[in-house]
Structures are given as structure tokens and as C-alpha cells.
Amino acid sequence: MTFSISAQDVQSKARTGTLTTDHGPIQTPIFMPVGTAGTVKTVHQRELETDINAEIILGNTYHLYLRPGLDVLKQAGGLHAFNGWRRPILTDSGGYQVYSLSNTRKIKEEGVTFKSHIDGSNHRFTPEGVMDIQRTIGADIIMAFDECTPYPCEYSYARQSMDMTHRWLDRCINRFDETEGLYGYRQTLFPIVQGSTYPDLRRQSAEVIASKEREGNAIGGLAVGEPAEEMYAMIELVNGILPADKPRYLMGVGTPANILEAIALGVDMFDCVMPTRNARHGILFTTEGVINIKNEKWSRDFNPIDPGLGGYASTFYSKAYLRHLFKAEELLAGQIATLQNLTFYLWLVRQARSHIETGNYVSWKNDVIGQFMQRL
Template sequence: MKFLFQVKKLSDKTKARNGLLKTDHGTIETPIFMPVGTLGSVKAVNQDDLKDKVKAQIILGNTYHLYLRPGNEIMQEAGGLHKFMGWDRPILTDSGGYQIFSLSDIRELREEGAEFQSHLDGSKHLFTPENVVDTQRILGSDIMMILDECPPYPAEYDYVENSMKLTHRWAERGRKQFEETKSLYGHEQLQFGIVQGGTFKDLRKESSEFMASLDFEGLAIGGLSVGEPTDIMYEIADFNTDHLPKDKPRYLMGVGTPGNLLQCVALGIDMFDCVMPTRNARNGMLFTRNGTINIRNAKWKHHHKPLDIDFPSEICQRYNMSYVHHLFRNDEILGLELASKHNLTFYLWLMETIRERVKSDTFSEWYPGMMKTVERRI
């Protein structure tokens, strides 16, 4: 398999790094944030706007949800997820492990795999390390994730250790299935392993070394952002990047706020995803270069100016805040669309700015102040 990840620049005083991850649907410059398109759609944002306005390099889809609906048969008929949704840039698909974790009351874990009840109709399904690879072959994503178990927080040491070892056994089977099968649509696919171990550093080290031994094309840090305090998340992410290969991309799953992204880039993370920019947008929260605002608040009713005329989003350049406030107060769909595009534009702008700061050796001085700014409520 042809695969190339290059670290182009290291930060002068932090572990931040700028790199290039090559896929057959395009080269991704890291650090990068991946908008979440769970069902083959980033909510309230069409594909043209994702490319031209948000400037997304890569998006994320979800194997669990796409397996249930529309299903593997229709997806294969369509020629894979890229053609199905009209997206010609890279796609990463999560294996569904986190969704199964969230279905703790209606799933059963065993050596074979994870049996769960559909949240749609209650029907029973079994995900195994092998058939999750097969489903992601049908999806045709550029990067597929292995099936893993994500332990909750808090959890006892013995539970987390047993869970980690199950993930390791599943990883071996998933890697074997990946190596013994081929892409269905003529482009190469990559596979990432997932490091587990909860908040226990000895388990994190063991899992990092084990996943590295399977020679995945990239490695993810799983099992964080599941309820643990933010300082513990940072501590474990920092520890984990010290024990991951330097020549492989590092993906912190499910994170997070703009401040989280800044801090975790400083800790050596290359890739992120989170529903926060679009989910919070639909609730009226806008992320800006000066902090966060709630557009539903009455203070914006008489604000007849754009938010930030120099920022490249429609809310900032074209529409007055009083108008966007009006849209939200009246449940107009356009409000959700504008807010979602704005927040994603902000996230991708932040990542681009991070990359430029790393390249110019100014990241370490800049990011602490920027963290305080973006976490401020206006």
C-alpha cells in the first residue's frame, strides 16, 4: 500500500506539528478538524458550502448509522459514500464503537463482537472486527477505524484493563481482515488503530505500544472526552503522544472546544472531530475570534451590525446580528444554516491559523492567550 504521512514542521517549544497526510481523494494538511457528517450529511450545511465556504479538507461519517440506514446494499449500489453524498474529498469513518458504548443498556459485548439493538426499530445486529472492516470497504472511506470498546468514566482498573485487552484482540482481527481484503472502488483505504486504557497511564502505554506493533497507517486516542475532567484529558493526551510513533498521524477522537483544540495541538495531536460546532450552532451558540456568544440573547436584538466584518463567514460579512437573532427567535431554518456554516468556518480558520503559527515558530507564544480569548463568553 502506498501511504505517506510527513511531519513538515515541529513547534519550537511545544509538541505541536504541521504535517501532510496523503489519501487518494486528496492531501490533508495537519493539524486538522473534521466536520462530523454522521449520516453522510454535515447537518444544515451542503457539500458545496463545505468545500468553498467552510473549506473542509476531510469529513467524518459513521459506520453504525450508515450501516443501519441506508444500509450496505444501497451504499454498494451507489458506489460508496463519496458518490452517494456527492463528496470528492477525503472521508474518515468511525467504526461505531462509540455509538455501541452509548447503547450500554441495549448491547452485549463478547469475544466475537458487540451485539446491539438498533435505536431505530429494536432489531438485533452483531458488529465484529471483521464485518466492520467489510462495511467500511462498502462505504469506501479513505480512513477506516477499527472496532473498539470505549470504557466509561469513571471505571475500575480491572474493567478498563479487560476492556483494553478485548480491544487489542479485536484490533488484531480487524487488521488481518483489512490486509486480506481490498477496496471496492479503485482507491486505497487506510486503517487507524485506537489506543484505549482509560485514565491509567500504564494501560495507555501498553495500548500505545500494542497498537503501534500492528503497523496501522495512523493511531487514534480513544476513550477520552467521555466525562473526565478537562485537566485529566490533557494529562492523558500528553502522556499518550509521548508513546505513539512520531511518523504516524495522531487522532484524538471526539474533541472538542476551540480551547481544547489549541491545547491538544500543543500536546502533539494532528486530527480532531467533534459535533460541537454544528450542534451548538443549532442551539444558537456562535464561536468567534473574540469568544462565544448566544445569538438568542436579547442583547443582540438591537445589534444592527455584522458580527465581525473581517471574518470569512456569511454571518460576519453579510448579515446583521439582529437579523440572525430574529431567525433564531422565530425558528427559521436559515438561522441554523448560517450558524452552522459560521462555526465550522471558525473551526477550520482556527486550524489554518494554528498551522501557520507552527510554520512560523510563533505557536508557543500565541496559543495560551488565544485559548483564553476563545473560551471567553461575550
Template sequence: MARLSFQVQHTDSTTSARAGVITTDHGQIETPIFMPVGTVGSVKAVAQQQLLNDVKAQIILGNTYHLYLRPGTDVLEQAGGLHRFNHWERPILTDSGGYQVFSLAGTRKIKEEGVTFQSHIDGSKHLFTPERVMDIQRSIGGDIIMAFDECPPGGSEYGYARKSMELTHRWLDRCVAQFNATPDKYGYTQNLFPIVQGATYKDLRKQSCEYIASKDAPGNAIGGLSVGEPEPVMYEICDWCCQLLPKDKPRYLMGVGTPWNILECIGMGVDMFDCVMPTRNGRNAMLFTTQGVINIDNKKWEYDFSPIDEELPCEMSRYYSKAYLRHLFKAGEILALTIASVHNLCFYLWLVGEARKHIIAGDYATWKNEMIIKLKTRL
């Protein structure tokens, strides 16, 4: 058992992009990386074999809030942790549930002790404290677990953002204490990542980055973005944080985003990304392709028998035609959701893989700028 390690292998000459390797007890992760979101222990409409063989996923996410509610920690502990429960033998990251609690604005109450909230399933009341969240994530068994934070809404006033950040820091101290006081449950090392907050205020972000960096965690996350702020502001904040966070630790930008968001933020020095966008958009008939964005519902694809994306190294994307996938959506066939989700995830993993190649080749900036123009094209 060993603490997570990170090695920077290549850096781009004209941007802050870097290619590296994260090593965990469940295997290595080549960065930059996109992590499919498996909220309740599964990526929606996608089987684990498809994640391995088609998507080529190196790490997936689980969510503390959802897994706590169902199946519950008793089931997960009896199974031997999430890896054994869902038969995923590669690394897993667990989100603390802070964002999900944030989204329950109508029922939550935030206090120094923690957050009380009502279940979205049955309305039952629950309390998440930093200590409880650490214990739940120990039971889930992720290789990387996240500190419990408060995620302030976009556009928060300075006073609220400062108090929220300070609360997040105090909660972090409690997370670290509880994490250090409890052993790994399943015979491999878990790793705690703290989360930078501070809304859109540069001085708060600087203070938060410095506080988080002082914990000497194996990796650090940037939270509180993509919650309503304009895209240029998101980029500015991300750039601020990457300049301040340690260069020898992986940087994880939480919940972001579009393919072009990811490429821009890789250029700032981000190593890890997650987002529900590829699967959510896929289930709603929006496909990301190497040539641009497709709304497969459109009539223009009715007689297009060409592959969904013949340039993507994904069997489903090359095997099925645009016309057939459109037909499946129009017919309400469940297979449509799987094909579209697998395709979009394949695209995201291909994209970060190509970014890695161009970082190593030394032409990342040129490739990125050309690729973003193409990716934003509406076909």
C-alpha cells in the same frame, strides 16, 4: 493507488505542535486539521457545496453504525461508495461505530465475538464483530477507516479498563486480519487506523500505545477521552499518548472538543480532530467567534446589526448580522441552523489553519495562550 502518507513539515520550538501534510488518493490534508462530522453522510444543516466553498473542509466523517442502519451497505455499494453517493470528492474518514454502540448502554451486550445491540430507529437486533465492521467500512468506502474498539465510560475502575483494553487489542488483531484479507472496493486505497484505549490509567495507556504502534498502521487514534473525565485528566492522558505514539504517523484525537481543547492538544502533538460541537452548539444558538463565545438567543443582540464575525474569512459570518440571526432563531426559521452551523465550522477550520501558520512561524505557544483567553470570553 497508494497507502496514506504523512510528512511533518514544521515543528514548534517550545511545544510538540507540528504542521504536516497527509496524502490520500482523494487529496491532501494540511495538518493540524478539524474534520466536520457527517454522521449519516451529511453534515447536519450544511450542504456539500458550503463545506467546500465556505467552510473549506478538507476531510469529513461518516459513521459506520448510522450508515449501516440507513441507507445500508447495499445502497452504498450500488452508488459506488459514500464519495459518489454524497458527491464529496475529498477524503472521508469513517468511525467504526464503537462509540455509538457504547452510547447504547441499555441495549448492548459485549462478548468476545462482538457486540449485540438494538437499533435506535426500530429496536431491531444487530451484531457488530470486528470482521463485520471492516466489511461495512469497505462498503462505505472511507479513505481512513477505524478499528472496532470498546470505549469504556469515564471513571471506569482499573479492572474493567484493563479487560476492555485487552478486548480492544484482540479485536484489533481481527480487524487487521480481515482488512488485509479483503480488497479495496472502489479503485482507491483505504487505510486502517487502530485506537488507543486504557481509560485514565497511565500504565494501560502506555501498554495500549505500544501495542497499537507495533501494528505499523498509517496513522493512530487516541480514543476513550471526553467521556466524562475532568479536562486536566484528558490533557494529561493525551500528552502521555502523544509521547509514545510514532512521530512519523498522524495522531487523531477522537471526539474532542472545544476550541481551547483543540489548541492545547495541538501543542501536545495531535494532528487530527473531530467533534459534533460546532454544529450541535450552532443549532442551539451558541456561536464560537474570534472574540469569544456568543449565545445569539440573548436579548442583547436584538439591535446589534454588526456582522456575526467580521474578522472570520467566511462569507456567511460577514454577510448576516447578529440581530438577523437572533431573529431567525426566535422565529424558528430553519435558515438559522444553517447559518450558525456554517459559521461555527468556518471558525473551527480557521482556528486550526491559524494554528498551522503559527507553528510554521515558530510562535505557537505564545499565540495559543493569548488565543485561549480570548476564546473563553463570554460575550
């Protein structure tokens, strides 16, 4: 993997660049749709490529490990061959899922034991094992195994967890460097900065991660309930330490406002379930603001969902028709809404790239954040 910066905003840390993998280039800043179980929910791969033009999607190590399982994925030739996605894939390490399974998991130095949410069976993730799992899945970018601490989190626990995450990182690096990819293309490993919302811990973690000199770095453990101002402060602190010539990935973030502010702080890569999850509940992100399409006010609005966006779903279907589909509990409702939200998120980061290159990113961001986040 290579990364090159093409433009730098003069009023902020925002920049544009190109991240190149064996499955193709990725223009940054970029939003990555989440494909938890080998699919972005309700959307065909063809639509991801042609309608949304997603340049990279995510897979989830925990879910893919449990189902369909590593034997199936290996026999298929990896996740790319299994789901037919020809562009880059990033897999998380399963650390966040372990965090969310707080009632059914035990964390020790060796690794984490947990019960499957599917059948209750017992499993264990270790740093070495997670590297092997992600080798088998075959993503272009794989994540180090870490512990995501909750918010709020006591300082002593945050420090102990961070230190263990750093020790796990060394084990991940050793295993990754002594193994090879299985399917004839290269993979790269991103470490993850932790430290909760404590500046000294975030600083220490960023210094440790930077010292590993990997091809890219991630910021984890944010957007777990802390105020946005604290999240932005941690991002700014960490990005002042992580090397500027390597991509920075903010994990699990977030709203359109979060993304635009984090871009201004020097973040290059984002993922979040918000656009797809909200879509299935009838919450639409549009260029005019946020819409709850289930509300009665849209029942006779025959205008396109979002004429300012230009995507197929946004301009072909009316708000009234989409509301009808939700009220009738038709499966097409979730598909149209997901296409709308993902089209908006990808449009958003492309607009950000354009304004960074033009040199007016900060003024544009300040002008549109309120509009994009207002409830209609």
C-alpha cells in the same frame, strides 16, 4: 496514504504536515466536520468545499449501516459517490455509538449485539464485520473496532476492555489486510489507543498500537467526562509512545481550548460534533468569544456575526438577523450558525498551522485561548 511533517514547533510538540489520500491532500493540524448520516447537518457539500474549505469529513459506520444501508451504498458506488463529496472521508467504527447504547447492547468477545435506535431490530457488530462495512462505505481512512469505556471507570474493567480492544484490533487487521477496497482507490486502517485515564493502561495500549505499524493511529476514550487536565496528561503520555512520523488522531475532541492544547501535545487530527450541535442551539464560536445568539442583548446588534473571521456567513448576516431567525424557528438559522462555527473551527486550525510555521505557536495559543472561550 502518506504523511510528511513540514514544520515542528520548538517550544512544544506541535507540528504541521500533509496527509495524502487518493481523494486528495489534508493539511494538518486539521479539524474534520462530522457528517454522521452522510451529511454535515444543515450544510451543502458545495458550502463545505467553497465557503468552509473542509479538507476531510467524517461518516458514521453505525448510522450509515442502519440507514441508508449497505446495499444502497454499494449500488451507489460508496459514500463519495452517494453524497457527492469529492474529498477524503474518515469513518469511525461504531464503537462510540455502541458505548452510548449502553441500555440496549451486549458486549462479548465475539462482538457486540445491539438494538437499532430506529426500529428496535437486532444487529451484531464484529471486528471482521465492521471492516467489511467500512469497505462498503468506502472511506479513505477507517477505524478499528474498539470499546469506549465510560468515565469514571473501574481499573479492572478498563484493563479487561483494553485487552479485548487489542484482540479485536488483531482481528480487524487480519480482515483488512486480506480484503481490498471496492471502488478503485486505497483505504487505510487506524488502530485506537484505549485505557481510560489510567497511565499504565494508556502506556500499554499505546505500545501495542505502535507495534502494529499502521499508517496512522488514533486516541480514543477521552472527552467522555474526565477533567481536561487528565485528558491532557493521557494525550501527552500516549503521544510520547506513538510514532512521531505518523498522524495522530484525537477522537471526539473538542472545544477550541482542547484543540489548541492538544495540538501543542502533538495531535494532528480532530473531530467533534460540538460546532455543529451547538450551532443548532444558537451557540456560536467567534474570534471574540462564545455567543448565545438567542439572548435579548443581540436583538438590535446589526453588526456582522464575526467580522474578524471573513467567511460569508460571518460577514454577510448580522447578529440581530440571526437571532430573529432562531426566534422565528426558521431553518436558515441552523444553517447560518453551522457555517459560522465550522468556519471558525477550520480557521482555528489554519491559524495554528501558521503560527507553528512562524515559530510562535505557544505564545499565540496562550494569548488567544481565554479570548476564544470567554462568554460574550
